[in-house]
Amino acid sequence: MVPAMSEVAPPENAGSIPDLVELVHHVMKGALRHVQPTLNSEEISMGQFWALHTVSSLDSASLGTVARTLNLSPPTVCANIDALEESGLVRRHRSEKDRRSIEISLTPRGRRVEARVWREVSAVISGAARGVPGSDLATSIRTFRTIADRLDQGPVPRRAGA
Amino acid sequence: MVPAMSEVAPPENAGSIPDLVELVHHVMKGALRHVQPTLNSEEISMGQFWALHTVSSLDSASLGTVARTLNLSPPTVCANIDALEESGLVRRHRSEKDRRSIEISLTPRGRRVEARVWREVSAVISGAARGVPGSDLATSIRTFRTIADRLDQGPVPRRAGA
DNA sequence: TATTGTTATACTCTATAACTATA
């Protein structure tokens, strides 16, 4: 027996996905443009900030962990950490348990910079989302969490109508 | 009289915005990783694809229009168009009305490549969004359209709790 | 003078390959 099409690929989804892709691309570009002055005044690049933010979230992490979290190569993260260390925002110290591994932690100044920039990023998006009902934001977050998790799980199943 | 806090800055929004920012960043990185093999086999870069897609959407556009649409500098778009022209995917021709301006249009092959890659991008996201109710996708699109439009309108108003 | 596109140039971000130290 052939299943009804609506059980396999809900037709109402397929058509709207391209709009979502364009909007997300547009929002990323726009948000970056708004945040750039803050990054400039803190003398930090966007890539450096994501590394800083990741270390902050994980509260001390190895370089490899940061690379895996951000889906970047170790040399890329290494260069970012070099710059952050030179600016006095993070410290490197070898792990006691495994002397190959190096642990990265934030300096007090690193913590302050991370908090300031992250607050600014949130303020920009929050300001742009003024008036959007909390329930709509919650739905968007749920939707994006689903998509993010599935993209992390390897190849996504394809559907004819997609 | 001081307004109640919930009328000024709904507290349920402020806290969830950082999650949304992280998820969008993660989805962008993940989607790029999934689409990269298609871009490689079409021998086209992501930047070139966005230029191609923009020309396709606008159905012939000037270089400046593409640059403004993508929020990129004219030299950046010029380089992308150079590459696309060399690959035989677009054509340049001077405008009759204003001979400073050059119009860009897709070749038949450009149309086919654009359609293939865009279908693949949509398929990746669509596959990752399988099972998400169409109404949730519609809500996400509405939310992102609001945010994108506001980011385009210049500086966003800041709120204390953001 | 102002605008459209281009060229010249430089800087950032990123990855792969080769290397070092440790396991």
Added chain:
DNA sequence: TATAGTTATAGAGTATAACAATA
């Protein structure tokens, strides 16, 4: 041998400044 991090190097992607042609 395998893994964590680093160095060397090269290729995209991007922007600003200077230029050409046209308005």
